[in-house]
Amino acid sequence: MIVVSFLVFSLMYMMPGDPIDMVVDRKVSQEKKAEIAHEMGYDQPFLTQYVNWVDDTIHGDFGTSTRYKTDVWGLMKERIPYSLQLCGWSLIVELIIALPLGLLCAMKKDSFFDRFTVNFSLFLTAVPGFWLGALFIIIFAVELGWLPISGYAGPEYFVLPIATCVLTGMGGTLRITKSEVLDVINEKYVTTAYAKGLPKRTVMIKHVLRNSLILVTTLVFMSIPWLISGAVIIEKVFGLPGMGNLLLNSITVQDMPVVQAVLLLIAILTVLCNLASDLIMGVLDPRIRLSMAGGDN
Amino acid sequence: MSEELLRLENLSIDYKVKEGYLSAVKDVNFSINKGEIFAVVGESGCGKSTVAHSIMNLLPGGNETITGKVIFKGRDLREVTEKEMEKIRGKEIGMIFQNPLDSLNPVYTVGSQVAEAIELDKVDKTEAWNRVVELFKDVKMPDAEERAKSFPHELSxxxxxRVMIAMMISRNPELLIADEPTTALDVTIEAQILAIIKALKEQFNTAVMLITHNFGLVAEVADKIGVMYAGEMVETGDVFEIFKNPVHPYTRLLMAALPRKTKNEGRLQTIEGNVPRITEKKPGCRFANRCPYATEKCKTEDPPMVMVGEDHMVRCHEIGKEEK
Known part of the structure; x- marks a missing residue:
């Protein structure tokens, strides 16, 4: 965390251009600029600025946006729900589609269905999100007029962004599920499950999928930061008033407090996701639960 | 005599491999009666497990071709649908696998995995659990109630x-296929497991197909023996008959290779050569390259199954001649 916060801070510090230029008009005199910089603390040495920022952040004060002249936390609070909804729904839809597809692909390995699905999802993964998003806007919003182009005024504004997120992110999950299922299918306990007379469906869901999910869940949780970074671009493309949009806009106008706060939040989320994936793995796999409890037989 | 339960007729299994195909099992014939322990003996890789898995229709892969008949209670299991097979597995034929270490699902408690099988017979959960604890006591599991709540990795x-056996006898199958049930275990446990299998036979009249490469084990429990070599059943017969009077050269050499009780006999006897990998359809005895009695005929003609005594069959040219 400390490393991340430091990196974020220094990157912003090293960025070319003077943040003051973005605040004030060109015509303002050098003296006046220096005065403003002093007021905002930009004239202090780098380390002092960093320590001040960390101190404020720990106390819940993310500073004041240089552009909006308002509290950064206030700005983020308005936007977080949109981003959370976009990422959350994308993740849910992605899992609902990718898990069963992965299972089916593994069961019908090397069939036409399997090859088509895997290659198609691979293709979608390779396509950049902003391009697919733009394509969707042209097809569904402009040509067909089914869905709104951009902005946010109701749930229907979410459909295209979520679809874009899901389609570009699905490939990874699908392939992981497939390869995990293929691994588990050859395990001896699956043969045992058949041998005791369980029908194929039960074996597949209760034994194969259940055991594959241990690794899949972990990897999915660890991929959430990827989803978030992808969503940053998608939000911009679809003009959703979320965190990603805020971040990109703030970067262009060098609104340092906002950029730092958003990046820090994403960093925290990444760490939390990794922690969550470890904990979930423990819940799903009793062998790990044992070693976490510190015991061993 | 008691009623016939399972009969294999000319069962052959070929695998497709790079060089063409691999004949894993060829023309295997044998039958098991109710309440009988039939031991299949043979070297590693001679097709014992393949035969066992094919009876249950549990061969993995899908690149194999199976011909012949597997007749169980008058029904050819090669003909039944997968749905019907599901009803036979566990309920009428149970199967214990070679390696108990990875035959249980690591994420469920062992008790629930056994209960899962019992619940297939529309038994409610509490009753199934009680049955599990009882079964665990039957297989001499120490501390049955507690152990049922353990995960596989917590057990030896x-x-x-024992859990596997409990699982497979939970629905009282008439035939239990035990595929090298004690290979991965140490000798003291081996004796206990065998005792359980034997008790099972006496208590429920369960027939057992015991697959092993351990002759000592065979002498201990089996009623009949089938000796397999390179995918072929070379000799079948009564256990006493075969121990007293082994006919096929391979069986004889196997017997000779057994460690004796007396000390200082020097090196253990071995059979020269290796098991051939049969990848082409070529007539001839599969043991010919290692057989001390082999003639030209053995290398060019498939030996027939010859009756040498009551229920005692041998697949050999030379022996057939002697008898005549």
């Missing part, structure tokens, strides 16, 4: 094999 190999 012997205990896991």
């Amino acid at each position: 190999g012997g205990m896991r094999q």
